[in-house]
Amino acid sequence: MTTGTAPAGTNWAGNLTYRAVRLHRPGSVAEVQDLVARSERVKTLGSRHCFNDIADTPGSLLVLDGLGSDVEFDGDAGSDGTAWMPGGMRYSDLVRRLAERGAALHNMASLPHITVVGATATGTHGSGGRNGSLSTSVVGLDVIRSDGELVSLSPDDTDLAGCVVHLGALGVVTRIGLRIQPTFDVRNTVYLGMTWDRLLADLDAVAHAAYSVSVFTDWHEVTQVWVKSRTDGSDADPGDLFGVRAATEPTHMLPGVSVENLTEQLGVPGEWHERLPHFRSEFTPSRGDELQSEYFVPRRHGAAACESLRSLADRLAPLLQVSEIRTVAGDDLWLSPASDGDVVALHFTWQPDEAGVGAVLPDIEAALRPYGGRPHWGKLFTTGRDELAQLYPRMADFRALVRRFDPRGAFRNEFLDRTIAAFG
Numbered sequence: 001m002t003t004g005t006a007p008a009g010t011n012w013a014g015n016l017t018y019r020a021v022r023l024h025r026p027g028s029v030a031e032v033q034d035l036v037a038r039s040e041r042v043k044t045l046g047s048r049h050c051f052n053d054i055a056d057t058p059g060s061l062l063v064l065d066g067l068g069s070d071v072e073f074d075g076d077a078g079s080d081g082t083a084w085m086p087g088g089m090r091y092s093d094l095v096r097r098l099a100e101r102g103a104a105l106h107n108m109a110s111l112p113h114i115t116v117v118g119a120t121a122t123g124t125h126g127s128g129g130r131n132g133s134l135s136t137s138v139v140g141l142d143v144i145r146s147d148g149e150l151v152s153l154s155p156d157d158t159d160l161a162g163c164v165v166h167l168g169a170l171g172v173v174t175r176i177g178l179r180i181q182p183t184f185d186v187r188n189t190v191y192l193g194m195t196w197d198r199l200l201a202d203l204d205a206v207a208h209a210a211y212s213v214s215v216f217t218d219w220h221e222v223t224q225v226w227v228k229s230r231t232d233g234s235d236a237d238p239g240d241l242f243g244v245r246a247a248t249e250p251t252h253m254l255p256g257v258s259v260e261n262l263t264e265q266l267g268v269p270g271e272w273h274e275r276l277p278h279f280r281s282e283f284t285p286s287r288g289d290e291l292q293s294e295y296f297v298p299r300r301h302g303a304a305a306c307e308s309l310r311s312l313a314d315r316l317a318p319l320l321q322v323s324e325i326r327t328v329a330g331d332d333l334w335l336s337p338a339s340d341g342d343v344v345a346l347h348f349t350w351q352p353d354e355a356g357v358g359a360v361l362p363d364i365e366a367a368l369r370p371y372g373g374r375p376h377w378g379k380l381f382t383t384g385r386d387e388l389a390q391l392y393p394r395m396a397d398f399r400a401l402v403r404r405f406d407p408r409g410a411f412r413n414e415f416l417d418r419t420i421a422a423f424g
């Protein structure tokens with residue numbers, strides 16, 4: 001085990017310096033159990049891609065890359081099955097192992113750099129009307145509770161639906177199982193020139209035109225529509241996408257950023273893991289110099305929520321780099337932003353102006369309140385615990401789960417006190 005008393009450093013965006021006084025790199029599950037049991041306050045760090053203090057603690061931070069990156073498979077190669085991996089695994093490493101076996105995940109986020117546990121703990125998602133968030137592929141977890149005991153959760157466990165989107169509140173996940181399927185190919189075609197009228201006349205039709213669709217906007221104009229179709233015949237050819245023209249050269253969603261950090265476009269087929277993420281693992285994703293927020297509204301309110309945000313376009317413009325509109329299929333995970341039904345996800349990549357972003361978030365939240373807007377757990381928001389309790393019908397159950405796994409509050413932090421308030 002490596003233990004450092006050096007500062008724990010910052011998150012990926014650099015807007016947060018972790019307060020943790022110690023950083024540990026345990027080399028075995030037994031070491032994790034020992035560290036947890038004797039730490040007054042402790043949390044686990046994934047790849048640091050959250051924009052808020054969800055992963056922070058005044059005590060010890062654990063980094064789990066010392067648990068290795070071996071992947072074990074249940075099921076035959078080339079058929080549906082499960083992949084089991086250690087708690088510090090990143091998607092960029094996992095997809096290489098899956099590709100060697102001819103296996104696939106159902107979806108990816110915009111970037112592969114993030115850890116599987118860190119992403120699924122916050123309800124991280126890609127796009128697609130029939131694609132659940134990345135959390136929906138979790139079929140099992142090994143969690144070390146605050147007493148140091150390891151609990152294995154399987155699909156038969158009634159607790160699993162409450163434990164998958166756990167916000168780091170329940171314990172340290174040392175092993176995770178994901179549902180996998182045979183590999184498939186995808187092509188990404190970028191369309192330019194969509195109008196708001198055409199989009200909002202039937203948002204569902206555009207969002208469901210292919211396996212995964214992302215709409216980019218500055219809220220004045222719809223700037224691009226990325227249409228990622230499966231090549232195995234399960235997607236109808238989106239053709240000219242309602243008369244809109246396809247781009248003839250690679251196109252970044254952010255003005256002025258080199259396209260070399262993007263996965264391939266122009267309709268060239270490629271494996272699922274080389275097309276579903278927007279950004280390539282070898283490069284900095286997005287711009288790097290940015291903040292992010294995102295809100296989810298029920299699908300039936302998607303067009304009305306977009307209209308509300310359009311009315312804020314002038315207020316958003318000085319702070320915004322780009323917004324992205326995606327869809328996520330509903331699930332039954334207690335704290336998933338898509339629990340209770342399909343959602344439209346409204347994302348904001350901001351300029352790195354913390355004060356300005358902090359000032360505009362309450363306006364966005366007010367605009368989305370009539371539609372039950374839920375914030376992304378890993379991005380910037382100001383929605384408080386009372387409103388979150390209204391937005392999540394299973395919040396009281398989740399609080400009870402937290403107190404059962406962590407009765408002494410070892411995994412508590414300021415983020416959880418502001419949002420979940422399991423300890424009153």
Ligand SMILES: Cc1cc2nc3c(=O)[nH]c(=O)nc-3n(C[C@H](O)[C@H](O)[C@H](O)COP(=O)(O)OP(=O)(O)OC[C@H]3O[C@@H](n4cnc5c(N)ncnc54)[C@H](O)[C@@H]3O)c2cc1C
Pocket residue numbers: 012043044045046047048049050051054055056064087088109110111114115116117118119120121122123124125126167168169171172173174285286292376378379
């Ligand atoms: C450029 C960029 C693009 C993004 N694109 C998307 C996107 O397309 N879709 C989307 O939904 N989000 C997106 N995000 C947000 C990102 O996916 C989430 O913030 C995600 O949670 C980050 O994972 P991480 O591994 O960095 O976790 P961290 O930020 O390190 O941690 C997240 C939480 O997980 C907990 N945790 C991590 N590992 C463990 C463990 N082993 N056991 C217990 N708890 C653990 C931490 O304590 C913390 O509570 C993006 C972020 C960036 C920076």
